[in-house]
Amino acid sequence: MRHAEEVTFGGSGLDRAAELRGDIPALAALMQAPETRTILLWRGKVLMLQDGSGLCRLPLDHPVLAEARGEPLFLGREDSGAIFSHDISGWEPEGEAPGEGGFLDSTEQAHPACPGAHFVELRALLTQLTPRDAELGATARALFGWHQSHGFCARCGTKSDVFMAGWQRICPSCGAHHFPRTDPVVIMLITRGNACLLGRSPGWPEGMFSCLAGFVEPGETLEAAVRREVVEEAGIKVGAVRYLASQPWPFPASLMIGCHGAAESDEIEIDPNEIETARWVSREELAAAFDGSNPGLQPARRGSIANFLLRNWLADRLD
CATH class of the missing domain: 3.90.79.10 (Nucleoside Triphosphate Pyrophosphohydrolase)
Known part of the structure; x- marks a missing residue:
């Protein structure tokens, strides 16, 4: 189809900058750059601005990132700067009722350190996201989901380590390389x-x-x-x-x-x-x-x- 990429989560032209994933000095410099931003996930949900204007992009010195579990993932570059993603799934919302079961979890969660924003299930946002926000949200959710379910080497069972800015896992025991699954x-x-x-x-x-x-x-x-x-x-x-x-x-x-x-x-x-x-x-x-x-x-x-x-x-x- 000539307009195939108009579908939600279709290509937005994000520069994924794969050549930087193994460049530790370059990644360190990006993480120190004032224009660099991160998008935040909590148990698969993405942090959205409550005014409906899109994903909440946080500076890397934001205090909420102290609650992040694991290493940040490098998603790529936008015109305004590099984009990472952090996961704070260990946070327990005070007095939070369990999420809804069934077809779609429509509950929303607000972190006290992020006023004006809330965590929303990505599938509830299908008609609201810009192509860029959709690609970033889908990429981050898929990557974090893979790390959560593939933490151990499929060859020898040893706990594997994160490499390539989140795009690989390598077993320290047998040396096997593991890549995100699709x-x-x-x-x-x-x-x-x-x-x-x-x-x-x-x-x-x-x-x-x-x-x-x-x-x-x-x-x-x-x-x-x-x-x-x-x-x-x-x-x-x-x-x-x-x-x-x-x-x-x-x-x-x-x-x-x-x-x-x-x-x-x-x-x-x-x-x-x-x-x-x-x-x-x-x-x-x-x-x-x-x-x-x-x-x-x-x-x-x-x-x-x-x-x-x-x-x-x-x-x-x-x-």
């Missing part, structure tokens, strides 16, 4: 004539439907993954498949690979272990769902790649 997931806009195939998973909000999706398996092409997942989940055979767009999805570490597939059958037979139900939805039904006149059908949330693909299909903009 799991490829195909998400499919499957069409047949004037209709598209949508499904829903248990636990989703009532009436919500989205494109089918699934992880790519080892030794499998994207096209094969699309055909396999659609057959497994809905019993529909798919012919021609083409790539459309991608979206980083750091919940915790996926890359959503949007594809268009042409269905060669239309009789749905779901696997209840995979999805709750599936249905064919006409263009007219989907358009009514998007404009609010079809309350029985809720399409995927705006900001998700599924919503992006469906809207562009309605507008005949899949080229």
